[in-house]
Amino acid sequence: MREEDCIDHLRRAGCSDGVIAHCRAVRDLALAYASDPLINRDLVETGALLHDIGRGVTHDLCHxxxxxxxxxxxxxxxxxxxxxxxxxGAGLTADECSLLNLVPRDCMPRTLEEKIVAHADNLVKGTRVITLEERLHHAIALPRRQRKRIRRLAQEMELFR
Structure with missing residues (x-):
């Protein structure tokens, strides 16, 4: 999907210019991890551009x-x-979703494309790329298993950069 079409979808969903700028920054970083021929770059690009489309409705976890x-x-x-x-983050299990009052379904990234976008989003704060250490510092309130999951995802994804 073309970038212009993705931006149109974001605007149609009610996303602000700030959310759109963040999505573009996540896309740019995600593509740095998508050079392996096994990775569907178009899916990574479109998924990264649209990953926060739910922020047009809400800015809480259920976005x-x-x-x-x-x-x-x-x-x-x-x-x-x-x-x-x-x-x-690095995904949520069905049990974690249930505890957070979300639909109790498995929301763990499984494909390389899903993992790349989740990891890139972890490393972009606003439009600024941050370090993994900065991300983990901001995630200090999360349960230890979720912080470990973010670190493991980062280790796996760094193999593709």
Whole structure:
């Protein structure tokens, strides 16, 4: 999907210019991890551009869930909807979703494309690329297992950079 089409979807969903700028920064970083021929670069680019589409509705944790629903309502590819739903931190288990009052479904990134977008989003604060250490410092309030998951995802993804 062309960048202009993605931006149109973000605007249609109610996303601000700040959210759109963040999505572009995540896209730029995500593409740095998508050089392996096994990776669908178009899916990474589109998924990264649309990963925060749910922020047009809410800025809380359920923006990923809302974003997946928006993607489906726009008849976008299920692979894009999955990237959007699974980009929070390094993913959420069905039990964690339930505890957070989200739909109790597995939201762990599984594909390389899902993992790349989640990792890139972890390393972009606003439009600025930050270090993994900075991300973990900002995530200090998260349970230890989630912080470890973010670190493991980073270690796995750094192999592709």
């Amino acid at each position: 990923a869930e809302a974003g997946g629903e928006i993607c489906r309502s726009f008849d976008l590819d299920e692979g894009i909807a999955a990237i959007v739903e699974r980009h929070i």
